[in-house]
Amino acid sequence: MTPNTADQPAPGGAWSKISAALWRRPWARATLLLTPPLAWFVVIYLAALVVLLITAFWETNSFTNNLERIWNLGNFSTIFTTPAYRSVILRTVGMAAGVTAVDGIIAFPFAYFMARVATRRTRTILYVAILLPLWASYLAKVYAWQLVFTRDGVLNWSLGKIALGPLNLINTNWAVFIAFCYIWLPYMVIPVYAALDRIPGSMIEASQDLGGRTWRTTRSVILPLALPGIVAGSIFTFSLTLGDYIIPELLGGTNSVFIGSVAYDSFLSNNIPLGAAMAIVPIAIMICYLLGARALGAFREL
């Protein structure tokens, strides 16, 4: 039998009494633990999102630049009726989809190698190799591509060496695209690897025993089982591309206006309501995306 310690006189006095009282009341402990963090999220973060939503329905006085709290749908109608803004939205979604697709194609064989071919030691090394660029300064990585693409940069120097004329990618959407693919790639590799790593070897053996060759096994067994991981990765690549304004600002040209750029410019020019309305667009897109992803079971990989 275990001694009933709760009945012994408490050496620590009040502190012990509180601790014992809490131990007997799990709900009190849960409340004590959860109140501060939940209060933080509700009072600051959710409130901020609500304010953003409300601000999108206000307007800025075009003469005084002051925020006027008059409810209207002006910002949304501006966004959806101005052809320039409509093409901004299409360009951003297209960019996000393209980046997601290319990152998926780059990441899958890499993750496959990690999960199914590499020895444990190589696997750990590759894991760290994927994590390091993820954490190396974001701005440094964007700047690195500026150095690669610039007129006298590494790219043109290398192309010159193999006698393929200069290719001026700086200030184009291609530069933006490549930088996006580069910067978000680790976000795709990690969940795809996690999903592939979880596939039991027996499933693949079963497929082979039934006569499935490499391609057939990959298509009918591995790919469907890895899908939740791919979807989880795509949430990051898609969402991060939708909301970035720094890469287009530093690498893009006159045609590189994205949702993030519009929101950022409206912030700079003190027209927050228009920016807020623009920021609602990626939220709406992401909500649809997340609901779809949940249906595919992607959240088990997050």
Next chain:
Amino acid sequence: MESTGLKAALRVWVALVLLFLFLPILLIVIYAFDPATVESWPIQGLTLHWFSVAWHDEGARSAFLLSVKVGLLATGIALVLGSAVAYALNQFKFFGRDAISFLLVLPIALPGIVTGLALNSFFTFTSIQLSLWTIVIGHATFCIVMVFNNVIARLRRTPGSLAEASIDLGARGWQTQLYVMMPSVATALVSGGLLAFALSFDEVVVTVFTSGAQNTLPIWIFGQLRLAQHLPEVNAVVSIVIVLTIIPVLLAARIAGAGAGSRTARAAAVQDTGRI
């Protein structure tokens, strides 16, 4: 099952991806030693001049100090709040558990522009002046999930029987927490904290909207890049930043592994640090 040809092809692919990942970072560091004022490839020579310029630059230096200060404060808040949620969610099963973990990921799952603009309009709405503290509030909000992820992963791997054994042997609730649970979670707290610091130290997308007149180091760098000013100096600063952000991450991976001991546990811990 993979044929030799497929394996070789996969090896080549992995090597190419690794080159793609690391060459640009290497390039930045090489350029930092280039004496030329306008960067072009190949570099003109080797010098430490730009590091010395960066060291003596008052703007860069104060931005660096502000970033460290913000990082420490945000990490402190994240440690307290993140581990509290992890403990609660690990111990209690209740309605809305999934909603809470979803809420925690939201600040890094939603596009950065959304979080940034939302916080900015929130501070405007509540007439809170942008200051050091508004930056800290923003950073802490998305750092919490880093600590939470690390701690809850560790708690899930710590068998409940350990705590039960401690209670059976007569330890009180707080004694069990302090002497049994704490040591097993300590390394997860350290690695979660280091990752939170690295995340805060590097953040720019949200910080632009919450910083007012203050410059954190990434905002200083963004400003220089935008105006294409002092680029060689930026090279030096950015190289230092790369080293400074990579060190905490490597430490986090090592510490998370060392506490658990075995090699498989280390691999699992490294995996935790990557689960964002």
